[in-house]
Amino acid sequence: MKEPRSDLCSRYIKIFIVVSCYWVVSIATVFVNKSLLSSQKVALEAPLFITWFQCVVSFTICFTLSTTGGIPGIFVFPKGTPWSIEVIRRVLPLSLMFTLMIATNNLCLKYVGVPFYYVGRSLTTVFNVVFSYVLLGQATSSKCIMCCGFIIFGFYLGVDQESLLDSFSLLGTIYGVVGSLMLSLYSIYTKKVLPSVNQQVWLLSYYNNAYSILLFLPLIVLNGELTALWNYPNFDSTYFWFQMLVGGLCGFAIGYVTSLQIQVTSPLTHNISGTAKACAQTVIATQWYNESKNILWWTSNLIVLASSGLYARFKQVEMEEQSRKPVPEEEKSLV
Known part of the structure; x- marks a missing residue:
């Protein structure tokens, strides 16, 4: 039976609202983090401490939701504790990757501009193909490999144009590449x-933030941030703590709206939405920071964006074709 027109309309409205929320929260998170990490008003040379505080905020929210069971009428938060020995043994290695991922992402954002941020972290797809083959033995089609080749070319062209425009940061680009690698792993x-x-994504997020709070402490010391924290004069500033709290709330919110967008649409739609969002984010950033870019710089962004979108589409088609293949009788479950 066809879906009633009113139900279909309400479904489209819901999808529009969720996707819009994802765009707003995701773009706002990048700009808030950039302000925290590089703004002269904040002027705190301790990017890992800022990231650590965001984990503290996310952990506090997750702990509260786990205790109360979630928000009535909106969503249910699964029960669990991160301090179980068995949970620590299984999740802690992943939490180490999570910690390095968000640390390198914020370090990349500190040293590169928001317009270049997406291109600087664009090699995640390439690393996914490499690690899927090396670690899982999964081969990739020639079309997807071709897309990866274009992504690498777009990344190289973007780096080249950033250097010509005197806005290139080698350290920020290295952090972006390492962040892409850690995200892939x-x-x-x-x-x-x-x-x-x-299979509870929220529970995994809760555990990751709990362990990251502890894992960040030695990284903060090794990065030499204790001196910067000791000499920082604005710890009594309401503006500073307000912006830190907003950054933490954005960090938690992006996880929620990402999961929600995948739930009401599909993983493919989420990838396409994320690619389009990155394009809008780049345009907004160039206007916000009054940055003038040449044609080749914009071309590098378009190559990366288009190649990433095509890769997502090709993978989706491959998955659909694979799901339609008949399963041999010996591989079917007796149940």
Whole structure:
């Protein structure tokens, strides 16, 4: 039976609202973090401490929701504790990847401009293909490999144009590449760890933030941030703590709206939405920071964006074709 027109309309309205929320929260999170990490008003040379505080905020929210069971009428938060020995043994290696991922992402954002941020972290797809083959033995089609080749070319062209425009940061680009690598590893190993938490993404996020609070402490010391924190004069500033709190809330909110967008649409639609959002984010950033870019710089962004979108589409088609193949009788479950 066809879906009633009123139900279909309300469904489209819901999808529009969720996707809009994802765009607003995601773009706002990048700008808030950039302000925290590089703004002269904040002027705190302790990017890992800022990231650590965001984990504290996310952990506090998750702990509260786990205690109360969630928000009535909106969503149910799964029960669980991160301090179980068995949970620590299974989740802690993944939490280490999570910690390095968000640390390098924020370090990348500190040293590169928001317009270049997406291109600087664009190699995640390439690393996904490499690690899927090396770690999981999964081959990739020639069309997807071609997309990866274009992504690498777009990344190289973007780096080249950034250097010509005197806005290139080698350190920021290195952090972006390492962040892409860690995100790829995190995505692959998440599939292995999720069964340990009953496939509960929120529970895994709760545990990751709990362990990251502890894992960040030695990284903060090794990065030499204790001196910067000791000499920082604005710890009594309401503006500073307000912006830190907003950054923490954005960090938690992006996880929620990402999961919600995938739930009401599909993983493919989420990838396309994320790619389009990155394009809008780049345009907004160039206007916000009054940055003038040449044609080749914009071309590098378009190559990366288009190649990433095509890669997502090709993978989706491959998955659909694979799902339609008949399963041999000996591989079918007796149940």
